């Protein structure tokens with residue numbers, strides 16, 4: 683199962699779509715802008731194992747800010763939203779205030795709508811993300827994707843009931859392993875973050891998200907098979923929050 687994938691951005695995306703639906707049980711396809719969501723929803727036929735959500739990626743907040751109203755209206759009919767969040771790294775800090783305006787507007791709308799499932803980018807900005815979430819109870823559920831911040835901020839996220847999506851690229855770093863060990867096991871799901879996330883220079887594919895089970899098993903000190911079961915059980919719970927109640931088993935395994 684892949685809880686954070688840029689399915690529309692792979693070269694040859696249609697082929698990846700077909701293969702991903704065959705090889706994995708569930709894919710959360712996040713988009714980077716409201717218009718990209720509209721386009722992606724047209725290109726990829728709806729499928730039982732696919733959830734597509736509207737987003738506004740913090741790295742393009744300045745370019746896509748004019749689409750914020752569209753995003754807020756799309757939220758009415760979507761159980762999940764993403765990719766949204768904040769990016770406080772040097773490269774994107776110049777538009778941090780705008781990112782905050784966008785993210786806070788989305789979170790506030792989620793409160794008004796009775797709660798949504800948020801797929802959140804928090805690079806170098808977990809403190810500000812958590813400040814906004816804490817100030818807006820009733821926003822719903824948050825999935826912290828590829829969390830790289832401090833153990834202190836991680837504990838805050840755990841307190842807030844956040845989920846965490848962990849992928850092969852994240853788990854291949856020492857820091858990613860250290861942080862994964864601190865996450866509550868019942869709140870961890872797998873992600874690819876492809877095609878951006880790469881392992882050995884190659885984009886991670888949706889059906890490779892599950893391979894994190896082997897490394898998480900070491901961290902959790904359990905057989906890989908048990909770690910896979912934990913991830914799948916968590917994944918089914920999170921998919922239910924998205925309204926994806928009935929999933930079918932994949933026809934083939936990676």
Ligand code: MN
Nearest residue numbers: 686765875878
């Ligand atoms: Mn992403």
